[in-house]
Amino acid sequence: MNTIWALAGVVIKEMYRRKDFYVLFVLTALITIAAGMVNFFDDPKIVRYVKDICMLLIWISALLIAIVTTARQIPAERESRTIFPLLAKPVTRGQFILGKFFGCWLATGIALLVFYVFFAIITGSREQYWPWLTYLQAIWLQWAMLAVVIALSLCGSIISAAPSSTTTICFIAVAGILLFGGHLNMVALHQSQPLQTIFYTIYFLIPHLEWFDIRDRVIYDWGLVNWLDCVLATLYAAAYTGLFLLLTWLGFRRKSLNT
């Protein structure tokens, strides 16, 4: 276990040494503050559009950080050949995969926490209302979803050698699931065979990441999701994360490490 945490620690250090997070955070902060300063009909109580913009930016930034950070982990180790001394420690390939996963997941979690603190300060200062439990649920569900995304990116990074292609494919896949995943059953209903079966198969196979997006509940003050549903969703995310990590390990354990 110590080996896994040591590997994860390196990934976290890497995140705060790189500029990705800072650039995205500053951009999010600037756009949100600029949007918040706009005066609409002299009404200072208008706040939901600021929440909407800020939440959207947080989601985009978190996805970018998670996918970009993860996609370059294994290719970078192979490129710089640091993977050889690392695996000779001895560190098993399974530990290596888990270390990288937990590192990326924790690093993304820290970034997410900073983003949400900023969100809470900005919106709370405007509407004088801090629904901390709703924020906690939103952050937890988003983080659980990011675990699936990170495992998927890790899996993609052992198939594709170039981080750029892994990043692009993962981003398209995740955005596709978030936007259309929940509607595939409706689309399938209007198709003829065999397209209907194909759409239904995809619908039941993909991880339904859109469940974890409770931005609307935060923006429109709809209150808490049932905690049991949160637990079930977390288990669902854990199952898909485990599946992708298993696939990554199966692909990685016999992979030649020479570039």
Next chain:
Amino acid sequence: MKASPYLVLAFVLMVCFTLATGIEPRASTWSNRTKSNNVFSMLFGDGRRLFANQFFTMADVYFHSGYYPSIFDLREEGTKEIVAATHGQAENEEQEKKEDFLGKPKDWIDRFGRHFHITEHTHLEHGNEREILPWLRLAADMDPQKIETYTVGSFFMRMHLNQPREAEAFLREGLRNNPNSYEILFELGQLYDENDHDTGRARDVWQLALHKWSKDPEAVKDNKLFFEEITVHLAQLEREAGNWQQAINWFQAAQKVSPDPNALQQRIDEIKKKMAAQPSPTNSQPH
């Protein structure tokens, strides 16, 4: 002969400057974009109108606190509820059911997913209507010719947010961009009548709205309900002012296009009863 690179650079700069001074006055006439004081107009030109509808829809999404059909949900495209609300159309149970675009869950994924999303049909209230205003402001900036933006914005500001002056300014802006809009004039008349209780101004503005309506052949042909709406309002205004004969005349004008002329006849009869009980000296005809 070998020219110095500095000389060449100076020559090129001079040519650029000369061309710029010659072309700039002409270039400013090629497009109105740079003259505009609207940032969206400057950035997108006329293409900004494409976004206006989207922003107007966003106002409706906010009005429903996020409970809104996506492009995948089957729902008849009708009048947006923020527009319907401005015409005083409250939803009944039947309409609410129609708005339940989600229907029954189709499978376990759909059923479980609904625990995380908004599945309840509500409308903003208690002053929270203000949240739709940014989207209406953006829609007006994107497409200044979209009349509904001004009338809807004004309705919510004056009726729900107690901001009649902001509503009037918004309507006046709409009127500057659409000088022949009888809908904006009608809404302006409502503001003067219901919020300011300024009967004279309301009467003048409504009569102007009626005049603009009559000058628009398309409206005369297709929007007869507007004629009814405005004449009924004028009739009510005259009735409140005690000008009973004028009120009767306006109600009779409304009867010609009304889907329910009997209801209007009842109102006329009520006024006639009052007139019989206490004869009024006013007998002038509507304009």
